[in-house]
Amino acid sequence: MTRLVWTIGSGGLIGSAVARESNCPFAGTRVPWGDTTASLASLSASLREFAREAQGPWAIVWAAGAATVSASEKEAEAEASVFRTFAHEVASSPLNSRGVVVLVSSAGGIHAGSPSPPFDEATPPSPISPYGRARLAQERAATELLGDRWPVVLARVSNVYGPGQDLTKLQGLVSRLALCSLTREPLNLFVPLATVRDYIYVDDVASLIHAWIDEEADTSTGARVRVIASGEGTSIGQLVRTAQDVGHRKVPIAMGTHPSATGQAPDLRFVPSLTHSRSGLPLTTIPIGMKRVFDDVFHQLTVSV
Numbered sequence: 001m002t003r004l005v006w007t008i009g010s011g012g013l014i015g016s017a018v019a020r021e022s023n024c025p026f027a028g029t030r031v032p033w034g035d036t037t038a039s040l041a042s043l044s045a046s047l048r049e050f051a052r053e054a055q056g057p058w059a060i061v062w063a064a065g066a067a068t069v070s071a072s073e074k075e076a077e078a079e080a081s082v083f084r085t086f087a088h089e090v091a092s093s094p095l096n097s098r099g100v101v102v103l104v105s106s107a108g109g110i111h112a113g114s115p116s117p118p119f120d121e122a123t124p125p126s127p128i129s130p131y132g133r134a135r136l137a138q139e140r141a142a143t144e145l146l147g148d149r150w151p152v153v154l155a156r157v158s159n160v161y162g163p164g165q166d167l168t169k170l171q172g173l174v175s176r177l178a179l180c181s182l183t184r185e186p187l188n189l190f191v192p193l194a195t196v197r198d199y200i201y202v203d204d205v206a207s208l209i210h211a212w213i214d215e216e217a218d219t220s221t222g223a224r225v226r227v228i229a230s231g232e233g234t235s236i237g238q239l240v241r242t243a244q245d246v247g248h249r250k251v252p253i254a255m256g257t258h259p260s261a262t263g264q265a266p267d268l269r270f271v272p273s274l275t276h277s278r279s280g281l282p283l284t285t286i287p288i289g290m291k292r293v294f295d296d297v298f299h300q301l302t303v304s305v
Contacts, residue, residue: 003057003213006050008043008086009064013165014104014157017206018061026050033066036082043086051093059213060090062138063104069112069131069264076134084141091145099150100213103142106135107156107227108197108268117196118233118269121225128265143223151216151224155209158229158270161289162202163296173239174199174290178297181247186254193237193253196267200230201284211275229270230283239286246290 006026009015019025028046032038050058062083067076083103090101109132111119127133139154146152161174180187208228216224243251 003059004054005059007061013202014205015063017202018209021206021210040085047089051095058099061102067131069129071131073130076130080134080137083138087141087145100216101146101150102153102155105139105154105156107158107270109135112265117267118271120271121227121273147223148221150221151219153212153216154223154225156227157205158198158200160202160205161199163292174293177243178294181243181249181251182298186252188254188256190256191264195236196233198229198270199234199286201289204283211277215275226273227270229272231272233269242286246294
């Protein structure tokens with residue numbers, strides 16, 4: 001089925017992968033995210049155009065957001081406010097009933113304080129950082145403002161990695177491992193090596209998001225949590241050893257402290273939600289995905305010389 005898909009945040013890691021996989025992508029105007037007023041004006045103009053073009057099935061995927069677990073309360077709340085304002089506009093738009101809305105959320109941020117991993121769709125949220133609380137606020141806005149008109153997928157995604165990750169942020173451990181391996185600079189870690197995360201390759205995330213769009217299109221209105229994860233827990237120590245195998249060299253480690261460490265849980269394993277179309281298909285393994293990241297970082301370093 002041809003479905004017009006507007007991916008907001010298509011310049012980011014997840015958004016770009018979702019847009020690449022869309023068979024009928026909508027090209028909205030560039031959003032100047034650094035200016036709240038200008039970004040909302042750009043989103044409004046694109047929404048009007050999208051509503052005119054979306055005569056058949058459609059989907060809006062919100063994958064925007066620059067905040068990380070180290071974001072301040074003000075920064076996190078600003079992002080949540082932009083989404084809520086946009087959701088108000090979508091709710092009052094003339095879009096037809098044949099749509100699906102996807103909010104890309106953070107499984108780790110929302111469940112950082114949840115006890116007894118692994119966590120699934122039914123696990124009560126327990127954010128412990130401004131970032132996690134903002135993500136939960138976005139989910140509630142999507143549910144309250146959009147869930148009575150269309151199916152809404154609250155896509156709680158685990159730790160995503162892949163080529164093209166922004167190395168200027170305090171996130172993206174796989175990319176930083178590749179960078180440190182290639183430059184032989186120390187990797188600064190702010191949490192113990194025993195810290196466990198669920199790592200999932202970005203193209204798998206995009207494929208699963210599209211699978212959920214297709215699956216939820218035939219359901220009734222309302223918001224539903226869907227956990228997008230690999231289902232495998234990997235410690236940072238294991239990840240470092242894999243990076244050393246892939247890069248064929250030892251990665252120097254420097255243990256340190258950072259205020260963001262207080263928002264980090266020791267164990268974030270998840271039980272992924274399974275679609276009918278993707279339940280039996282394997283995900284990209286960490287060694288294969290990490291090799292692609294190493295190749296990408298090497299290319300960036302070579303080009304910048």
